[in-house]
Amino acid sequence: MKKAVITILLAPMLAHATMTPDMPGRGAERIALDRGETCYVPNRLEGAKYSKKDLGREQELCSMNISASAAVCGKVESTNPALEFFEIAEGWTAAQMEAKNCFIQKPGGAKDDNAFKKLAKYKLSTSCSYTPSLLAYYHVSRFLGNINQVPPAVLRTVDASIHRSIGTKALVTISDKSSLIAQTWTGLLSILTKGSAHSKATNVFTDDYKYSFGALQYNPTKEERYSEMLNGGTDQLTRTANFKAKNSTYINLTKVGSLASLGLSGWSEKNAQEVLKMQNVADMILLDTMLSQQDRLGNLHYTMEPYMLVTQNGKTKVDKLDSLSKKDLASGQKYPAGTIMLKKMMMKDNDCGVAKENHIKNGKLLEGLRHFNPETFEKLIKLMKLIDTAEGKAYFKKETAMSATDIDLFEDNVEYSLKVLVNACKAGQLTLDLDLDSAFAGQAVPDCRAVIQAAQQ
Incomplete structure (x- = not known):
């Protein structure tokens, strides 16, 4: 396993141009930070769903000043x-x-993970990580209907000398100099030290080589590792094959017929959980196929969320309730009677994509899908229209720092994904039933052919 991971992390990266901080049109707002650093509150992707929390977290991320409003340290694990x-x-x-x-x-030497509150992580284009990947996952997930709890991320710069100082201290702290984290820090510090003389400098520096650039991603809480989404294997090629052959939720997704024919009729925690898992997995497969994810399986998480089937004014629907905190529950607050708790997927590890090996696409997981969410399907059609325009391409260049090559590959993957699902629809093998309201509240399941026709108008 170690050899496989090292191969992924230390493989050579494709060349990327340096980042131009003052590119016209980049960011809806540019926040000036200490030492000349800059953070970019992104422009909205037209047609995307950004929540009030998203917008607040973007502002919060862009207010973080190193060693002033936040303590910043180099990661010494993983x-x-x-x-x-x-x-x-x-x-x-x-x-x-x-x-x-x-x-x-x-006491005893173990790390106390609860001593300090982690707010965010800053990752850049080194080892398996790629700045455009973190940013693109955020905006594309919102365009597709705010799917799978992808954390907000913003583009920012960090003074190169400060970055070197923090990294050097982190490397000194790591006792095992043969560990992966020591190797990746050593590689990054070499780039930060040599500057423009390093062959990979353009992947991490701004035009003047005074700053690194990367994505600052909000750090979510309360998530747990989604162990059911890993079906064995020490490398992504094997994990993908095992997931395709053994994962019960993926297997359900490949079966033609209604959800009732899969035994998923009637509101219950068991049935609702499986339908939500199917929706989450199908959305994950689409996102990862479009954004060339290299390192997904084994890196999925979930949160427990409250849902309730309610009837108001003669109409039945599934409500997603606000979650109660541990403090709320300890004070005696309770969820309404009839509430069920479901695992909802969170995709927070999104840095190894866009310009990487596309294991999900290569494994042809999308080709097997026979069930899909109607809104995600409709939004995919609109995404294809958007990325085919000069305005769409300009957005991804400015707001995610994608290169022209990245954008071409992304467009190809979007076109490929749409073609796969449209062909399944035309063959009568795609049902848009992965929605809790249509599954359990009597809402009509839209015909995929009608959705295609309406979206093309």
Whole structure:
């Protein structure tokens, strides 16, 4: 397994142009930070669904000043040499937290993960990570109907000397210099130190080579690893094959017929959970096919969310309720009678995509789908229209830092995905029934051919 992971992380990256901070039209708002750093509150992608929380978190991300409004330390675990941003804890200064590399050890030496609140991670185009991937997943997921809880991410810069200093300290902290995280930090520090003389410098630097550029992604909470979505294997090629052959939810997605024919009729926690899983998996497969994800299986998460079947004014619908916090529950607050708790997928590990090996596409998982969500399908048709325009291409260049080559590949993958699903529709093998309201509240299932016709008008 270690060899396979090292191959992915240390493989050479395609060349990318340096980032132009003052590119006309980039960002709806440019936030000036300390040391000349810049953060870009993105322009809205026309037709996308951004929540009030999304917009608030974009502003929050762009207000984070290194060592001033947030303590920032280099990641010393796992594989990616990211910068982690933490809330300055009560009774602490940023400098004091950074002196401890932003973590405290429990008695016995174990790390106390709850000592400091992690706010965000800054990742850039090094090892398997690719800045445009994190940004594109955010905006494309919102365009498709705000699917699968992809965390907000913004484009920003970091002073190269500060980045080197934080990274050097992180590398010193890592005791096992043969570990993957030590190797990836060593590689990144080489780029940051050599600057324009390094062969990979254009992947991480702004035009003047004074700043690194990357994506700052909001750090979600309360998520758990989605273990049911991993069916064995030590590399993504094997994991994809195993998922296709063994995952019960994917197998259900490949079966022609109604949800009732799969035993999924009648509102219950078991039935609702499987329909939601099917919707989440189908949406994941589409996103990862379009955005060339190399490292998905084994990197999926979920949150527990409350749902309830309600009838008002003679109409029945499935309501997604607001979640109660641990504090709320401890104070005696309860969900209404009849509430069920369902696992809802979260796709938060999205950095290894866009210009990477497309395992989901190569495994032809999209070709097997016989059930899909109607809104996602309709939005896919509109996405194809958008990316085929000069305005659409300009958006992804400015707001996600995609190169012209990246945009061409993305467009090809969108066209491929749409063709696969449209062909299944025309063959009478695609049902747009992956929606809790149509599955359990009597809402009509739209005919995919009618959706195609309406979206083309």
